[in-house]
Structures are given as structure tokens and as C-alpha cells.
Amino acid sequence: MSTKTKSGLLPILLAVGAVVAVTQTDIAQEVINSVDIEEKEADEVLVPPSFRGRVKECTPEQLTKDRRCKDLPVVPIDAEKMPYIARHISVAWSTGQPALLHYEVDLKARELKNRSVCTPARLAELKPKSCDEYPFKSAKEGGPGASTQGVPTIEQNRQGGAVGRAYTVNRLQDGDAFLVVIINPGQIATEEFEG
Amino acid sequence: MLLLRQPVRPSHGQVCLGDYKSDPDTWPEWTDAEFERGVATSPGMIFISIDDTSEFVIVDVRDGTPSTGEAVLFDGVLDVSTLSVTGGGTTTAQSLLLPDSREQKVTITANGTDRSNIRHVTIHFPEYADPDMPDGAWMNL
Incomplete structure (x- = not known):
């Protein structure tokens, strides 16, 4: 697991602009101060700012247990269990990838999406890391243009369970x-997974 | 006897075998120990970790017991009535409705235990073995 540094996460989170929760590091306090949110509120859930209102009435426990906030289905990614995947998603958000996705039921379509981004060449390049794609291939927004990053296989396994x-x-x-x-955003990895 | 052969594209680094009607809150979470073993289990669902590959993994469902020498990934009881064989991160798909709806003995074998090379997984249901229809060479698919 990589070491947290001051330089790695700040630009990302500021770009996301976010409901952030990073209480265990100096950088966390910097982020909280810079976006002017209360620490308690900041200690909970990370979403892009435009979606903060959609989840503000739901606690992380509710989001994790119910996997929805009122009528909105939610896919919770727990950074404590998936720090590198949470990092990838937050980075993807900061580059404009959407947080609100739409379910793709067609397995063939999913496969085509996956193959267009996690190509055999990309898999070979990342090996032994697992090719993580965001938006997910199980979303209409997945496929060409999706972000890819190498993550630990165990996190990929956990993400599959969480998503399913x-x-x-x-x-x-x-x-x-x-x-x-993203639940427990204070646990988001601050550097890419090196393998 | 071969009951079903299902090619699956692993997804999220795994193949999932089990009953999607089981409580999702009981599904495996992939602890470090489970990851080390390469298999994560719950009463109704079994996940098998497989490294990224663009190849299919062939999943067979058979009655009877495995041959000696096969790599056993799981040997126990699975509470299953509708067996789904899928990659990870999805809802139910590719289902086989089993004659019994209960906990039943299951043995899962593979062509090896190295997650980078698992390409053939077999689920054995020993209780469905039919002595009147033993496997012969003609069934040796």
C-alpha cells in the first residue's frame, strides 16, 4: 500500500469540489478547510458537488446498507476496502466522468465496452494489476472514453461484489x-497502485 | 454426466456461481484469507478469483463426483435452487433451474488453482448422479 502524501490527493479532491471526508491526515484538514465544510459533514461521503444534495439526507451507514438514498439507487464504493478503486473513481470524476450512471443489462454490450478499453494490450501493460474501468462496463456510459487504471485484483473482486x-x-x-x-473517503489512496 | 456447459467472461476478476435469490447481504466480501485461497463463499454464492483475461472460462455443471486428481476449489454445501453462472458485477443471468431447492452437496473443481490460469471450472452435484445413466465414453465430453 502506498504512502499518503500531501501532493497527491489535493488537486483531485478540489477538482471534484466535494463532500469530502479525510480526517486522519493533514491533507484532509486542508481539503476540509478549503472547501469550507464542517468536519463532521465532511467525514462521510464523497460525491461530485452537483450530487451532494441527492445524498445529504442519507448517512454512510444507510447508503451502505440500503444501497439507495430515498428513491435513488446507489452503488457505494468503500474506500476502506477499495482505496485504489476509490482513487480511480475520484480521479475520473475530476476529469469529467459522470457519477450518475445508467444500468446496462446487455451482457454482449458490456463485453464490447470492456474490450474497447481494457484491451489485450492494456491488460498486458497493466499485468499483474487488474484493469479497472470507470464508468463501469455495466453502465451505459461505459466503453470508449472510459478511464482505466491498474488496481489490486482483490479490490477488483470486492468491487464486483459491491456492484452486483x-x-x-x-x-x-x-x-x-x-x-x-465513495464511503470512507479518508481512506482513498493518494497514489496510483504500483503493483 | 454433463448437464450444462456455460462459457463465461470473467468480470471484476471473478466468476460467480450460485443463487441470485440468496440475500445479497450474505454474499462474499473477499477477505484477505479468501483472496489468498482464491475462492470466497457464502451460503448461496461462490466467487472464484481469476486474473484479467480476454479469454472465456468454461463452466461445466455435472452430476456425480469429480475424478481423482482434479484441483478442488470448494467442497461443501450450497443453498441453491436456481444456479446462475456469471462474471462479477451483475444481476442474475445464465440460470439452471435445479430439481431441488435446498442446501445440497457441491464440489467445485478447476483446471488448476493458479488464478492466472483458471480456464475450466466444474460444479459437481453428487446427489444428482443417476446409476441408471452412468457416464460412458459417449458421454465423456
Whole structure:
């Protein structure tokens, strides 16, 4: 696991502009101060600012347990269990990738999306890391243009369970919207996974 | 006897075998120990970790017991009535409705235990073995 540094995460989180939660490091306090949010509020969930209002009434525990906030299905990514995937997603958000995605039910379409970004060449380049793609291939927004990054295989495994659970609990149908949120953002890795 | 052969593209680094009607909150979380073993289990679902590959993993469902020498990934009980064989990160798909809806003995074998090279997984249901229809060479698919 990489060491947290002051230089790695700040630009990302500021760009996301965010409901941030990073309380255990100096950088966390800097972020909290810079975006002028209370520490308690900041200690919970990370979403892009335009979606903060959609989840502000739901606690991280509710988001994790119910996998929804009111009528909005949610895919919670726990940075404590998936620090590098959470990093990848937050970086992707900062570059304009969406947090609100739409469910792709067609397995063939998913496969085409996956193959267009996690190509055999990309897999070979990242090996032994796992090719993580965001937006997910199980979203309409996935595929060409998606961000890819190498992550630990165990995180990829955990993400598969987290995503599958959220889809199943919410009984998502093709095209249904869901919001990706990061729980425990204080645990987001501050550097890319080196393998 | 071969009951089903399902090619699967691993997704999120895994192949998932089990019943999607089981409680998702009980599904495996992939602890460090489970990851070390390469298999994560819950009462109704079994996840097998497989390194990224653009190849299919062939999943067979058979009655009877595995041959000696096969690499055993799991040997225990699975609470399953509708067996789904999928990659990770999805809802149910590719289902096989089993005659029994209960906990039943299951043995899962693979062509090896190295997650970088698992390409053939077999789920054995020993209780479905039919002595009147034993496997012969003609069934040796």
C-alpha cells in the first residue's frame, strides 16, 4: 500500500469540489478547510458537488446498507476496502466522468465496452494489476472514453461484489439510473497502485 | 454426466456461481484469507478469483463426483435452487433451474488453482448422479 502524501490527493479532491471526508491526515484538514465544510459533514461521503444534495439526507451507514438514498439507487464504493478503486473513481470524476450512471443489462454490450478499453494490450501493460474501468462496463456510459487504471485484483473482486449487490438489491432494469458514491473517503489512496 | 456447459467472461476478476435469490447481504466480501485461497463463499454464492483475461472460462455443471486428481476449489454445501453462472458485477443471468431447492452437496473443481490460469471450472452435484445413466465414453465430453 502506498504512502499518503500531501501532493497527491489535493488537486483531485478540489477538482471534484466535494463532500469530502479525510480526517486522519493533514491533507484532509486542508481539503476540509478549503472547501469550507464542517468536519463532521465532511467525514462521510464523497460525491461530485452537483450530487451532494441527492445524498445529504442519507448517512454512510444507510447508503451502505440500503444501497439507495430515498428513491435513488446507489452503488457505494468503500474506500476502506477499495482505496485504489476509490482513487480511480475520484480521479475520473475530476476529469469529467459522470457519477450518475445508467444500468446496462446487455451482457454482449458490456463485453464490447470492456474490450474497447481494457484491451489485450492494456491488460498486458497493466499485468499483474487488474484493469479497472470507470464508468463501469455495466453502465451505459461505459466503453470508449472510459478511464482505466491498474488496481489490486482483490479490490477488483470486492468491487464486483459491491456492484452486483447494489444492482440486485435495487432490481435495476436496463437504463435505470444509479449514483456512485465513495464511503470512507479518508481512506482513498493518494497514489496510483504500483503493483 | 454433463448437464450444462456455460462459457463465461470473467468480470471484476471473478466468476460467480450460485443463487441470485440468496440475500445479497450474505454474499462474499473477499477477505484477505479468501483472496489468498482464491475462492470466497457464502451460503448461496461462490466467487472464484481469476486474473484479467480476454479469454472465456468454461463452466461445466455435472452430476456425480469429480475424478481423482482434479484441483478442488470448494467442497461443501450450497443453498441453491436456481444456479446462475456469471462474471462479477451483475444481476442474475445464465440460470439452471435445479430439481431441488435446498442446501445440497457441491464440489467445485478447476483446471488448476493458479488464478492466472483458471480456464475450466466444474460444479459437481453428487446427489444428482443417476446409476441408471452412468457416464460412458459417449458421454465423456
